[in-house]
Amino acid sequence: MKPASFDYHRPQTVEDALGLLARFGETAKPIAGGQSLGPMLNMRLARPRHLVDLNDLVELDFVRVVDGVLELGAMTRHQRVATSAEVRRAHPLLAAAAATIGHYPIRQRGTLGGSLVHADPAAQMPLIAVLANARIVIGGVGGMREIAACDFFQSVMTVDLRAGEIVTSVRFPVLAPNAGWGFRLFSRRHGDFAMVAVAATLALADDGRVADLKVAVGGVASVPFRIDLDASVFAGATPTASWIEEISAHVAERIAPEDNALVPAEYRRELTEALVRDGIKDALRNTQVEAA
Amino acid sequence: MSDKRTITLTVNGTTREADVEPRRLLSDVLREDLGLTGTHVGCEHGVCGACTVLIDDKPARACLTYAVQMEGHEITTIEAVGEETLSPLQQALHEEHGLQCGFCTPGIVMTFEAFLREMPDPSEAQVRDVLSGNLCRCTGYQNIVVAVLKAAAVMREKRP
Numbered sequence: 004m005k006p007a008s009f010d011y012h013r014p015q016t017v018e019d020a021l022g023l024l025a026r027f028g029e030t031a032k033p034i035a036g037g038q039s040l041g042p043m044l045n046m047r048l049a050r051p052r053h054l055v056d057l058n059d060l061v062e063l064d065f066v067r068v069v070d071g072v073l074e075l076g077a078m079t080r081h082q083r084v085a086t087s088a089e090v091r092r093a094h095p096l097l098a099a100a101a102a103t104i105g106h107y108p109i110r111q112r113g114t115l116g117g118s119l120v121h122a123d124p125a126a127q128m129p130l131i132a133v134l135a136n137a138r139i140v141i142g143g144v145g146g147m148r149e150i151a152a153c154d155f156f157q158s159v160m161t162v163d164l165r166a167g168e169i170v171t172s173v174r175f176p177v178l179a180p181n182a183g184w185g186f187r188l189f190s191r192r193h194g195d196f197a198m199v200a201v202a203a204t205l206a207l208a209d210d211g212r213v214a215d216l217k218v219a220v221g222g223v224a225s226v227p228f229r230i231d232l233d234a235s236v237f238a239g240a241t242p243t244a245s246w247i248e249e250i251s252a253h254v255a256e257r258i259a260p261e262d263n264a265l266v267p268a269e270y271r272r273e274l275t276e277a278l279v280r281d282g283i284k285d286a287l288r289n290t291q292v293e294a295a
Numbered sequence: 296m297s298d299k300r301t302i303t304l305t306v307n308g309t310t311r312e313a314d315v316e317p318r319r320l321l322s323d324v325l326r327e328d329l330g331l332t333g334t335h336v337g338c339e340h341g342v343c344g345a346c347t348v349l350i351d352d353k354p355a356r357a358c359l360t361y362a363v364q365m366e367g368h369e370i371t372t373i374e375a376v377g378e379e380t381l382s383p384l385q386q387a388l389h390e391e392h393g394l395q396c397g398f399c400t401p402g403i404v405m406t407f408e409a410f411l412r413e414m415p416d417p418s419e420a421q422v423r424d425v426l427s428g429n430l431c432r433c434t435g436y437q438n439i440v441v442a443v444l445k446a447a448a449v450m451r452e453k454r455p
Contacts, residue, residue: 112360
């Protein structure tokens, strides 16, 4: 459980970090909070020759809201995302999901950018990024680029990031003040990786009918994804108990989980249905317009 | 490419030097190079919480931190807690039978010394959420929860 040898670099600016990563190419690995990469290094699942430490890049640790967009620096720690008054106002779902990542000491070190780049299929931050239509801002020596979260995640622990690039920030459209939200996950042990995680946002029109509904699921495919909800199924509906049943059954039909040694596909499907049901109930409860 | 280098660490308010390879875990440097064996090592991949120390007053896994990263940061280990008399948290763990073999205890103490500073009046649910990051195979956790809540009450009373 000791990592293989590596050379250690501690750049003081983003520019220097990108320069080092460009110079070492595939032989380098950036380290942020180290809460996922650390175990991989210790177990020698990753053996970079150069470790480029991003922890001194304080300019990548920020929370700001500009023109309806909540932007968070990639080095913002989960604990800050979970507890920042600004995040809780602008995107309470993001804050609530961040509060469930790992354990208290893990959240003190782990970062938003690190979680997105690690791209565990059941992880919280990728799921919320996909649900919220967040945009990932990426830096490289050639300049900056921006990509939609749903295009960023490509497969299990695989993202659209070239050698030498790092995520610098993430832009979440501010959650509409009248939108309700729900976040539900199931794991066998508190703080473990989720078997399935579900996030939902729901907005009601003044007459109490459903104006907008978004649902995303993690842990049932190689990447988290939004369920394409046919407007005819939900739009204009009154959110009754049977409507909630209909939506959760609809979502469960649209996923194709695979069997594995620990979790049968059918169990994952039933779990998804139950979590969607509870997540939408939560979302309904906290919409500002009273449900009919 | 990864020769030993001399690093300077601030541990429990004291400046210490060690000659280490960059790959050396903070937990190993604390125990083997600096002789601070109060920090225990369990799983070495961040799961068990036994090696929890404070980095700049916040709890962190020493086994997921490379010592070389810690130059310029303040490390606090269990050796700095209750140097003369037990801290209120340690006293409560003692009184409530919050430990048995004691292997996991340093990690639990470090986690909650930090948590109770941030959250002086936690609910039982919050204590249980935080305690989920530390494995204990003896106690069944119940007495640890009781002890943390008791320590929180004692510390609130002691406040001016």
